Amino acid sequence: MTASRNMTASCKIRRVMTFIDFFAGIGGFRAGLTQAGFRCVGFCEKDKYAVKSYRAIHAPDEKEWFSDDIQELASSDIPYAEGWTAGFPCGDISLCGGRSGLRGRRSRLFFEIVRLIKGKAPEDKPRWLLLENVKNLLSIGGGRDFTEVLYQISAVGYDCEWQIINSKSYVPQNRERVFIIGHLRDGRSRKVFPVGITNAKTPVELVGGSQGRRVYDPAGIGVTLTAEGGGGAKTGLYFIDLNKDPKITDTARCVKAQYDAGITNHKGSNSGVFVCGRIGKDAAHTLTASCKQGVVTLTGRIRRLTPLESFRLQGYSDEMFYKARAVNSDNQLYRQIGNSVTVPVIRDIGGKLREAYHAKA
DSSP states (O other): OOHHHHHHHHHHHHHOOEEEEESOTTTHHHHHHHHTTOEEEEEEOOOHHHHHHHHHHHOOOTTSEEESOGGGOOGGGSOOOSEEEEOOOOTTTSTTSOOOGGGSTTGGGHHHHHHHHHTSOGGGSOSEEEEEEEGGGGTGGGGHHHHHHHHHHHHTTEEEEEEEEEGGGTSSBOOEEEEEEEEEOSSOOOOOOOOOOOOOOOOOEEEOOSTTTOEEOTTSOBEEEESSSTTTTTTOEEEEETTSOOOOOSOOEEEEOOSSTTTOSOOOOOOSOOOOOOOOTTOOEEEEETTEEEEEOOOEEEEOOOHHHHHHHTTOOHHHHHHHHTTSOHHHHHHHHHHSOOHHHHHHHHHHHHHHHHHHO
16 A cells, blocks of 8 residues: 555545445444444445435435445455444344355355455455344354355455444344444554443333234334344234323334234234234233233233334434335334344444544554
8 A cells, every 4th residue: 555545544544434335224334334424435336226215315426326236246346444343144044044154055155254355455445344133144054154254354364353242232122133343454453342331121011922923112122123024023012001192112022123023923013003902801811920910800912013213212202203204114124124224323333443443544
């Protein structure tokens, strides 16, 4: 790297850190890092519906770099940026997926990131990487897949650190994800993790049963939103006391993306609310909490999370939600938010990342 390039890179870091958003989805990385003072200079996303939401939410400049297929890219196609972010596909890694790991059709796309970095000249490689995936990445394949991820990142010139972060430290959703940061080896040591705060709340289960029919109290922490189960569907339903304000404002479960799964065999519903009906006085359901059992009688309604509530549980603003809703169906919105990262988590990581690089610039 020339002296001129060194000076330019140093100035960039002091003003603003730039990044490119791979496997961008609807831009959770972009939202969080922008809030932390970064600037996105391009993104890559194949799903055309996610791209519509991304453009609606973030309004990228027409001249901003974009690609719709990472597999078709050459390293030389990608402009320089200080960092790359990538929530690479978890479909073959997650507990509800095929569990074929990095060999799977979707999750093996991780290696595309490695390929593209490997093809860059040393002076054009990003200085840092920020990757995200489900917690199961650490254990699938007996830990061999996670070891492979770390090895591949190291082989292209990066020192790694990682942390499991639960979104419940930031929003009322129980969502554990592993975040990996790679620092380009340049003779300096940098450290970002740990980040996050401790929050001991857990989902409160009112009625047990199979996944998708469990009923949760909306006054506690929520369960994970994911991409396969549908906004409160497979992940659970919520009891609304008819004597109180019928809104879920404090909680939800880990958000999934498939709209109807676990609720009904009738597909194509346009409603964001599923009314199970009254549970009469003669209905008794087993309540299990802290190894204690009892009987609970519920009078009220049971419904799934609305798309707006799901967006809130991932830390998106209402304005962002309404921009996405203007261009996509509720079905797509459920899928997109279940696939997203939690915005405040990324913002916190970004803040620590800026500190690490400003201190060493």
